[in-house]
Each structure stands twice: as structure tokens, then as C-alpha cells.
Amino acid sequence: MVTTRRAVLALLLALTTLSLPAQERFITVASTTSTEQSGLFGYLLPIYERETGVKVRVVALGTGQALDVGRRGDADVVFVHARPAEEKFLAEGHGVKRYPVMYNDFVLIGPKSDPARIAGGRDILAAMKKIEAAQAPFVSRGDRSGTHMAELELWKGAGIDIERSKGPWYRDTGQGMGPALNTAASMNAYILADRGTWLAFKNRGELDILVEGDKRLFNQYGVILVNPEKHPSVKKELGQQFIDWLVSPAGQKAIAGYKINGEQLFYPNASDASA
Amino acid sequence: MSAGTQALQLITSADPKLVEIVWLSLKVSLTAVAIACAVGLPLGAMIAVGRFAGRHTLIVVVNALMGLPPVVVGLIVYLLLSRAGPLGAMGLLFTPSAMVIAQAVLITPIVAALSRQVVEDAWDEYREQLRSLGETKLGAAMTLLWDLRYSLFTIVLAGFGRAAAEVGAVMIVGGNIDGVTRVMTTAIALETSKGDLPLALGLGLVLLAIVLALNATAYVVKETAQKRYG
Amino acid sequence: MDDGRIPAHGPLDMLDLLPLHLRDVVFDSGGRRIIDGVTLDVHAGLRTMIVGPNGAGKSVLVRLCHGLLRPTSGTIRWNSAEFADAPRRQAMVFQRPVMLRRSALANVVYALKVARMPQEQRIERAFEALRTVGLESLAASPARVLSGGEQQRLALARVWALEPEVLFLDEPTANLDPGATHEIEKTIDAMHVRGTKIVMVTHNLGQARRLGDEILFLHQGRVAEHAPVTRFFNDPESVEARRFLEGELPW
Numbered sequence: 188m189v190t191t192r193r194a195v196l197a198l199l200l201a202l203t204t205l206s207l208p209a210q211e212r213f214i215t216v217a218s219t220t221s222t223e224q225s226g227l228f229g230y231l232l233p234i235y236e237r238e239t240g241v242k243v244r245v246v247a248l249g250t251g252q253a254l255d256v257g258r259r260g261d262a263d264v265v266f267v268h269a270r271p272a273e274e275k276f277l278a279e280g281h282g283v284k285r286y287p288v289m290y291n292d293f294v295l296i297g298p299k300s301d302p303a304r305i306a307g308g309r310d311i312l313a314a315m316k317k318i319e320a321a322q323a324p325f326v327s328r329g330d331r332s333g334t335h336m337a338e339l340e341l342w343k344g345a346g347i348d349i350e351r352s353k354g355p356w357y358r359d360t361g362q363g364m365g366p367a368l369n370t371a372a373s374m375n376a377y378i379l380a381d382r383g384t385w386l387a388f389k390n391r392g393e394l395d396i397l398v399e400g401d402k403r404l405f406n407q408y409g410v411i412l413v414n415p416e417k418h419p420s421v422k423k424e425l426g427q428q429f430i431d432w433l434v435s436p437a438g439q440k441a442i443a444g445y446k447i448n449g450e451q452l453f454y455p456n457a458s459d460a461s462a
Numbered sequence: 463m464s465a466g467t468q469a470l471q472l473i474t475s476a477d478p479k480l481v482e483i484v485w486l487s488l489k490v491s492l493t494a495v496a497i498a499c500a501v502g503l504p505l506g507a508m509i510a511v512g513r514f515a516g517r518h519t520l521i522v523v524v525n526a527l528m529g530l531p532p533v534v535v536g537l538i539v540y541l542l543l544s545r546a547g548p549l550g551a552m553g554l555l556f557t558p559s560a561m562v563i564a565q566a567v568l569i570t571p572i573v574a575a576l577s578r579q580v581v582e583d584a585w586d587e588y589r590e591q592l593r594s595l596g597e598t599k600l601g602a603a604m605t606l607l608w609d610l611r612y613s614l615f616t617i618v619l620a621g622f623g624r625a626a627a628e629v630g631a632v633m634i635v636g637g638n639i640d641g642v643t644r645v646m647t648t649a650i651a652l653e654t655s656k657g658d659l660p661l662a663l664g665l666g667l668v669l670l671a672i673v674l675a676l677n678a679t680a681y682v683v684k685e686t687a688q689k690r691y692g
Numbered sequence: 693m694d695d696g697r698i699p700a701h702g703p704l705d706m707l708d709l710l711p712l713h714l715r716d717v718v719f720d721s722g723g724r725r726i727i728d729g730v731t732l733d734v735h736a737g738l739r740t741m742i743v744g745p746n747g748a749g750k751s752v753l754v755r756l757c758h759g760l761l762r763p764t765s766g767t768i769r770w771n772s773a774e775f776a777d778a779p780r781r782q783a784m785v786f787q788r789p790v791m792l793r794r795s796a797l798a799n800v801v802y803a804l805k806v807a808r809m810p811q812e813q814r815i816e817r818a819f820e821a822l823r824t825v826g827l828e829s830l831a832a833s834p835a836r837v838l839s840g841g842e843q844q845r846l847a848l849a850r851v852w853a854l855e856p857e858v859l860f861l862d863e864p865t866a867n868l869d870p871g872a873t874h875e876i877e878k879t880i881d882a883m884h885v886r887g888t889k890i891v892m893v894t895h896n897l898g899q900a901r902r903l904g905d906e907i908l909f910l911h912q913g914r915v916a917e918h919a920p921v922t923r924f925f926n927d928p929e930s931v932e933a934r935r936f937l938e939g940e941l942p943w
Contacts, residue, residue, distance in 0.1 A: 215556060229640070244637075244642050245640065246639055258546075259546040260545035261555050365657055366654070384656075387656060389658045420550070420553070
């Protein structure tokens with residue numbers, strides 16, 4: 188059967204072309220949807236690749252998922268924004284060392300109609316209290332992401348036990364930032380978002396930033412090399428090379444250089460040891 | 463900009479990123495279909511002509527597997543290919559090969575179940591004659607696969623359509639990595655989640671146009687062959 | 693002829709398929725007894741015609757002999773056994789021909805391939821077969837678009853190419869016009885001359901008379917009479933045969 192033989196050869200050829208990229212030098216970075224969807228990686232990585240010739244493959248998930256990918260050894264580097272979760276990751280022995288890289292901030296988004304009357308405020312905890320009191324529609328990411336964890340911290344800080352207080356007004360969607368914003372836009376609900384994703388988000392509907400600037404809304408990003416002793420497949424030299432670049436003056440300058448509509452999204456702070 | 467205009471712009475500008483995504487989508491789904499047919503067609507034909515203990519149970523199971531949720535398949539394949547999993551050493555996770563595997567797992571039951579039905583329906587007509595000539599069960603299965611090629615071709619197209627349309631499995635095992643494992647469906651999902659709905663819809667129309675073009679070509683080829691060779 | 697003893701045979705005879713011995717063969721299906729105790733020997737040389745009224749079990753009997761059906765009880769034994777993975781030494785032509793979606797020539801080549809003829813010889817033998825039945829001009833035509841008569845001639849060409857020791861036929865010309873019928877009968881005769889044993893079921897008594905040397909008359913699943921052709925038609929022994937020939941039994 189000549190035809191079958193030819194078909195099998197064609198198939199093998201196709202499969203080899205599919206795996207050809209494996210010849211190039213690359214690392215796998217597990218990061219969050221906010222860093223990808225804000226467009227930061229699209230801007231930053233080509234700069235790095237041009238300088239070093241190493242390709243950075245980003246798998247964008249929620250912070251919890253990204254750290255789990257690291258725990259399974261499926262990524263070389265994790266780059267997320269939830270310090271407690273990162274510390275736990277290190278304590279479990281899955282990471283080598285945590286480097287602070289940059290921060291951005293969260294903003295409280297809400298409908299122009301503002302049923303909870305929080306617009307223009309500078310106190311995020313007061314705003315959260317007002318939303319809960321008014322039982323105004325609020326969309327939560329509910330996906331163990333950095334944003335979700337920050338939201339839970341804010342409820343706690345406002346003295347609210349959200350597990351008990353949540354009712355039909357609290358929409359736990361289990362989605363990424365973009366889909367959650369879509370949901371909030373269609374429901375005219377309040378939502379906590381990172382500024383980067385918000386600036387890149389196009390489907391705003393009636394939504395706008397209502398509360399910002401509170402120090403408690405600052406969102407710190409950290410980068411960790413996955414522990415090669417626990418996961419021998421980790422590309423430790425290339426991974427560390429990427430981390431070193433991120434915290435270097437060149438990398439930090441590149442991060443500061445990313446702007447949407449002239450507005451800077453991420454503020455490099457690798458030199459801040461307490462971050 | 464409306465979705466339709468976006469779609470037209472995307473197609474005519476032949477944006478290199480888009481071309482790359484389309485090309486990868488086709489390669490992944492076509493390869494997956496090829497594997498699914500290589501496994502599923504003989505399997506379906508053998509079940510159709512065979513007589514063995516547990517045959518009816520097997521038919522029910524294969525039929526049921528047609529309803530495998532893509533996201534479940536993605537999860538299972540992910541756990542298998544993860545470094546922490548049994549096949550981790552192959553380093554296939556987050557590569558196009560992983561996507562091919564996941565899609566092949568998804569479509570093979572469809573090809574097997576439908577081809578089994580087609581062959582079984584024809585077996586009534588062919589059974590006595592092929593046995594009379596001394597054909598083995600295996601030989602009869604292969605002969606029928608070729609004889610029923612026009613009906614089976616539609617099954618192949620169905621398999622391809624299912625593969626090209628799914629997003630759950632390839633998202634999980636591929637990771638939607640820009641330039642590496644981003645295919646049409648995952649790109650659409652990404653743009654949707656970023657809120658760029660016109661662009662997402664535009665990409666969706668492009669995907670539909672491609673699948674339509676492929677099906678139209680396949681139909682013409684089949685009709686011509688059928689008229690010529692009977 | 694069929695006294696129940698298995699006849700003795702010499703050393704070379706061991707290789708022949710025939711004679712075929714049926715002993716107390718019973719076949720039940722769907723709660724009905726279709727073959728009700730048949731004992732007979734089928735010998736080489738004579739052209740055997742199987743006749744009888746509808747529902748007598750003729751089609752089932754040839755299928756039992758050919759091996760397409762297994763008897764509910766009783767034995768069917770060839771003189772020398774056919775082996776599962778060796779080419780078949782008997783063939784069958786059905787009432788409705790079954791062709792593959794290939795050319796006429798390819799259909800014959802396919803049968804030769806299954807019969808394990810070496811590849812170099814297949815096409816030539818297939819062409820010869822088509823010539824024998826007068827279909828060589830249609831060699832490249834898709835077999836399934838040929839007329840009923842042409843397809844049946846193709847079926848005959850197919851078995852002619854196989855050179856079987858025994859050829860079973862189940863009413864091969866029942867659906868054909870006289871012209872096509874004549875062609876088929878010519879080919880059957882050619883195969884008989886070449887040495888193939890012919891066992892044919894037919895409704896057409898004229899055909900049975902034309903082609904047959906001996907008649908097997910089946911009635912309600914039993915062999916009611918087994919006689920040379922002239923004696924059967926001129927002076928049947930059994931009551932059932934007499935009534936059948938006088939047209940009192942339904943076809």
C-alpha cells in the first residue's frame with residue numbers, strides 16, 4: 188500500500204516540524220494573566236530576546252495556578268504578585284530565592300451610577316465597607332489569583348468576614364481578570380482590578396475607576412527560580428539569567444518604559460529590599 | 463470597528479502573527495486528525511466485522527467517549543505530560559505536540575464510533591461475498607475501509623471540525639504561549655478575556671472562513687473522485 | 693449413491709476436496725427447522741442441480757456446504773480439509789453480485805490477491821477472465837455502475853479466475869434477461885469442462901435440465917430425491933417430486 192506508506196512519512200515529517208522549536212534556547216515562565224494581558228510581556232520580552240537570544244515562553248495563569256505549575260516543575264521561573272503565596276512556595280522548597288521586581292497598583296472599578304457612593308474616595312477600606320453595607324453588586328475573581336488574594340485581604344482589613352457576609356450581591360466568578368471585567372461591565376458591578384489590565388481593557392461599558400491611590404492598593408511582583416534540586420529539568424542558568432536581567436538597571440529601565448496612552452503601568456523596585 | 467470589517471482587514475493584510483497562528487492551528491488539527499484516523503478507522507472497522515466477547519460493551523464505551531469533555535481530556539493529558547507526571551521526561555508539555563496528543567485523544571473515539579457504524583451497516587451487504595473469497599476479518603475490515611471511503615471521508619471532516627473548534631484541551635496542555643502554542647481558538651479566547659470583542663469576533667470569522675474553505679475543497683475533491691472512480 | 697458409507701479412496705485422492713460428505717445435517721434458525729436431517733455425498737464430475745419449492749432450504753443447503761453457515765447438528769466433511777489461512781479451493785456465486793468500489797478488473801485482481809496468487813500473474817489472469825465472459829472492454833469501468841447482467845458476468849469471471857475445485861451457485865440468473873443468462877451458462881459450462889465441480893441452486897427447471905447431470909430435489913429441508921437428470925424429469929420416484937413437476941407445489 189504505497190499510499191499508506193507515503194501518508195505515514197508525511198505524518199512523521201509534520202510531527203518533526205511541530206517539535207522543531209525545541210532546538211532553540213528558551214525558558215518557560217509561569218506568570219499571571221495581569222502581566223500578560225496588560226501587554227507588559229509583549230513589550231518586555233522582545234527586548235530581552237534581542238539582547239540574549241533566549242526566547243521566553245510565558246504561560247499565563249492565575250497566581251495560584253502559576254505557582255502550582257512551578258510546584259510540578261513544568262516551569263523554570265515563576266513571576267507572580269502575591270507575597271504570602273510566594274513565601275509559602277519558598278518554604279515548601281520549590282523555589283530558590285525571591286526577588287522583588289516591580290509593583291503596580293489595584294484600582295477599584297465601579298459603575299458611573301455608583302450605588303455605594305464611593306467615587307473619588309482615597310480610603311479603600313472605607314469604600315469596601317460601603318459596598319458591603321449597600322449590598323451593591325461586586326464581582327470577585329475567585330480564582331486564587333494575586334488579585335483575588337488582595338481582594339480577600341482588603342475585606343479582612345475592612346473588618347468584614349466575606350464568607351459570611353456574601354450574598355447574591357457578591358458574584359464569585361472564578362475567572363481571569365479580563366473575563367471578570369467583562370462580567371462586571373455587563374452587570375454594572377464593582378470590581379477590584381490591577382491598573383495594567385484595566386488600561387488595556389476595551390469593553391468598559393459604564394465602568395470607570397472610582398477609588399485609587401491608597402497605599403494598601405499597591406501590588407508587588409516577585410520572581411523566583413524554580414528549585415533545580417527538587418526539579419532537575421529546570422533550566423537553572425537560563426532561568427537565573429532572566430531573573431538577573433529583570434532586576435538589573437537595564438531590565439528595570441525597560442519595565443518603566445512600558446506605557447499605555449502615555450501612562451506608566453509598572454514601577455520597578457528591585458532595589459527595595461523590603462518589597 | 464465592526465467585527466466584519468476587522469475580519470476582512472485581518473485577512474487582506476495577511477498580518478504575519480495571524481498567519482503564524484492560522485498555520486499552527488491547521489498543523490495541529492490536521493496532524494491530530496491523521497493520528498485519530500490511523501487509530502480510529504481500523505479500530506472501528508475491526509469492531510464492526512469482529513465477533514468477540516464484550517463487543518457490545520466496547521461499542522457502548524466507544525460511543526460514550528465521543529462525549530468526552532475537551533477540558534477533561536486536557537486535564538488528563540496535562541497530568542500525564544507534566545514533569546511531575548509519568549511522561550514528564552519527554553518534555554512535551556506546553557508544546558504543539560502536547561496539543562496534537564490532546565486533540566487526537568479527543569477525536570479518535572469520534573472516528574472509531576462513526577466508522578464502526580458505517581462499516582457495520584455495509585457489512586451486511588459484503589459479509590457473505592468476502593467470507594466466500596476467503597478474506598480474513600482483518601482483510602475484510604481494511605477492504606471495507608477503502609470501499610466506504612466516501613462515507614468515511616465525511617467522518618474525517620467531522621473529526622477535523624471538532625479538533626479545529628476546541629479550545630479547552632489545547633489551552634490547558636499548550637498554555638497559549640505567544641508564538642509557540644497560540645492557535646486560533648486560544649487567541650480568540652484571549653482577546654475575548656481582554657475585552658477586545660470586535661477583534662475576537664473578527665478572528666472567529668477568519669477561523670470560520672478557513673474551515674469553510676477547507677470543507678468546500680474537500681467536498682469538490684470527493685465529488686470529483688466519486689464521479690470518476692465510482 | 694448415498695448409502696451412508698463413506699466411500700474408500702486411494703492415496704492421490706487424499707488431496708482432492710471432493711467428495712463432500714453430509715451426515716444427518718440439521719439447521720435451525722429463528723425457531724424454525726430449515727434443514728431437517730440431510731445425508732448425502734457430493735462427488736466430483738457430475739453437475740449437480742438443486743431444485744425444490746420455495747422455503748425448501750436450497751439456499752441454506754449450499755451455504756452450509758460452502759461453509760458460510762454451520763450446522764446445528766450433524767457433520768459436513770470434505771475429503772481433504774480446507775485450512776483457515778490457505779487460499780480457498782471452493783467458490784460461490786450469489787443471486788445478487790457484490791462488487792467492490794473499484795474497476796471491473798480490480799475486482800477480479802482483488803479476488804486473486806486474497807487467493808494469494810503472486811502479484812505478477814494477477815492482472816494477466818484477470819484480463820483472461822474478463823475476456824472469457826466478454827467484459828474486457830469494460831475492464832476499467834467502475835464495477836458498481838455496470839448493469840445487473842454485467843455484474844453477474846463479472847462475478848462469474850471472478851470465480852473463473854480462481855479455478856476452484858468446487859463452485860456453488862445460488863440462483864445466479866434469477867434476476868437476468870435471457871441474453872445475460874445465456875452468457876452465464878456458457879461460463880459455467882466452460883468451468884465444468886475445465887474440471888470444476890458445479891453445484892447450482894435454480895428455480896428454472898429448463899435451466900436445470902440444460903445444465904445438470906444430476907438433480908437434488910429438496911422438500912421441507914430433506915432430500916426427497918436424488919437422481920440423474922433424465923430420470924428425474926421423466927420418471928420421478930417420490931410423490932413430492934411428482935407433484936412439484938406437475939406444478940402443484942408453489943415455486
